[in-house]
Amino acid sequence: MTTSQPLLAGLGGVALGPGDAGYDAARSGVQRSYLHRPSVIVQADGPADVRLAVRRAAQQGLTVAVQATGHGLNVPSDGGVLIDTSRMTEVRVDPASRTAWVAAGARWEHVIEAAWEHGLAPLSGSSPDVGVVGYTLSGGLGLLSRTFGYAADHVRRVDLVTADGESRTVTPGEDLFWALRGGGGNFGVVTGLEFALFPVERMYGGGLYFDTEHLPAVFRAYREWTATVPDSMSSSIGLIPMPDVPGVPPPLRGRHLAHVRIAHLGTADSGERLVAPLRALGPRLVDTLGEMPFTASGTIHNEPKQPRNFYCANAMLAEFAPALPDAVLDLVGPGTGVFAVVQVNHLGAALAKQPEEANAVGHRGASHVLRVVTLPQGPGRDAAHDVAHGVTGAAAPWTLGRSPNFVQGDERAHEQTRQCYEPAAFDRLTALKAVHDPQNVFRCNVNIPPAGHSESTAFRGSARD
Template sequence: MNLLRPGQAGYADEITGFQTAVATAPAAVVAAESAEDVVAAVRYAAGHGLSVAVQATGHGLTAGTDGVLISTRRMTGVEIDPGTRTARVEAGARWEAVIEAAGEHGLAPLSGSSPDVGVVGYTLSGGFGLMARRYGRAADHVRALDVVTADGELRRVEPGSDLFWALRGGRDGFGVVTAIEFALLPVRELYGGSLTFDSADVPAVLRVWRTWSAAAPDTLTTSVAMIQYPDLPMVPAPVRGRHVAQVRIAYLGENGDDVVAPLRAAAPALADTLRTIPFTESGSIAAEPRQPHGYHGTNATVSQLNDAMLDAVLEHAGPGAAAPPVLIIDRLGGALARNPETPGVGWDSSAEYVVRALSVVDGDGVADVRRAHAKLFDALAPWTTGRLLPFVYGEHAPEEVAESVFPAADLRRLRELKRRYDAGNVFRAG
């Protein structure tokens, strides 16, 4: 077990993740290379009365720790079984490694918009991605988990176990997952990309996309993003300095050009990248940034998307807003509205859309960003049904977050299981 303390060489690098707005100063960080290292780290923490937190890529980091931080970034093993269409992935692996390995066999995982994100954290959070309306959440397709619990034991948990239920969507507070096994899908390619529209056309595009997405088949997963691009030389000329609406498409059916024709007719596009692509290029659809930075974000699931709601979105996040966030609206429904064969922690499957806001922040700007986000989500409150855990970034009150993202019955069960598996509250981040 490689244990580093403050001031030692490598400590600062080891605790740094993609999210830089959350300060953390653990008493020790363990650079884990194996499940045995994780076992040793949990036993060390328990023996010294220290809490345990875990970090792979740090994309979903919501709170720091003053205890022991287990860094799993070196645990990057990926095994593909093409016969059973199954992947076994270690705790630190990113989606890009799974996408490439599965693609060699004509298979694809239920990854999200960014291939740079860690597989385990995304899945345990209840993440949904590019094929979600056809196949549901990644957590719905998990077959087994290897997890080190608070007693320092490495366990294999499978369907039928309370712990298996809790981890898939409950995310924090029950142990450190060292490996995950999940089903892959027989998908080689899809019709995907984006249509980008100028600021003057954003109101019309939002309404066309709303009507069009409401009738979308389950084979189509789509979102619309509103983005204010900076006026900087490295930004592509068509969008430099502009506030745009970008409609993102991932379609598993045929005749993709016919399906998106109403969108292309909505307004002239600044950019049109829609085409048939191999799934290994699926990260190009959203083309999300890969460089670490600080950010704060929240979201709301909503029962509908009416004109009053779109007006609120435009007022608080559109071209005229004082400090517009990146605003993304995802179409839900399809498989996301159906009960999976092996349920995990629940979410609002009746919601039609999720509205999410994300703003880049530094140490002094978080309060202003929270106030700006609150104005938007207060306006959407009459139609809000809940929040989704994968899109809560930078909040530091786990209890408050839990009460807003989990159904009441599931939260009671999670608390009961927390007392059973971690009575000493070793995993305090949950």
């Protein structure tokens, strides 16, 4: 029996309070710059547990935070209820309707494997470790997004527990259905999500890794190259200062890499033709391009899995202007001695189109998104935050707004959140928030305040032991 168990009679899962064995492990996710400090963690087994946890929070006037993996933690719980959904990993694939239904804690890796058995693939992103629900509620920019659009564009149904502790099924035509697809975790705890899958068994993809001396030319050329490719080609470039430590493969160790990532929905021949101008830019330290099953899609970006401190900022760009590569390189390029991982994703094509059933995802006119990841020392605003915002600031003349999946909390969070949406969409979201969560119980997130509320209730600084 844990200290918190009696207060949640009937719980199928586990309740943990500070001091209980397992409390520290349960509150820790991938993002380690911040740490939740909830008064109780509910490791939910299903929707009934989620309802209990939300009702308990309502009775006690506490906030409700949700964590599946901790990849997107940006406003930690401080004394509230934390619902840990990591036990809820059920995935059901219906090959006839080409859909999947997942429970709240499923990761993309679970869906990729289950769908592949039927020759299908989801609109998952760079890392199969990321949680399906958190990713999708804030848009979900996938490896194949230029061909199919955002993950949020293909949601069919949302099973939700709202702030009153009731379960409801949200379907097309409802205001909440519009808001949930793009509005993040602001409107309740999602217990299940149904979405479309796509007939993709194999694709052409992988990575081109160029050495430091080629990085500036590759960055500039990538900008031009993206203007020439068809909708079947999705890609990004990463500028990555690799640490000079054991564990990093020797050809990459200590190098400032230009890493071009490719996901092309077409034959190997057509893929080879499309990437030929990139390969012609110079020798590659590593070249992994080729035909691959979708189950290997995580190798395209090959992102680290370990928990770590990181801070990210982003800018949705109206255009990838010719002046931008050099402006970025002047700030954080090789030789500057400033650590930052820069990434530019190519957008447009299907991402530019509102789905038939419109949603809250913003800035469909963006041609690219610039993302910057830095390594802060601690939870408060520090120099690493300013480096990240310095780089996105260099893109200010071309910036339409932000993407909520890559926004992180500090004092700038409110303004950044507002910038994720078109003004009319933001007003509609705040009005719906006032109806469905008037007390802003769900505020440990990229927070949309209820209309009429002070925005200062959401981000309350830092929490780390």
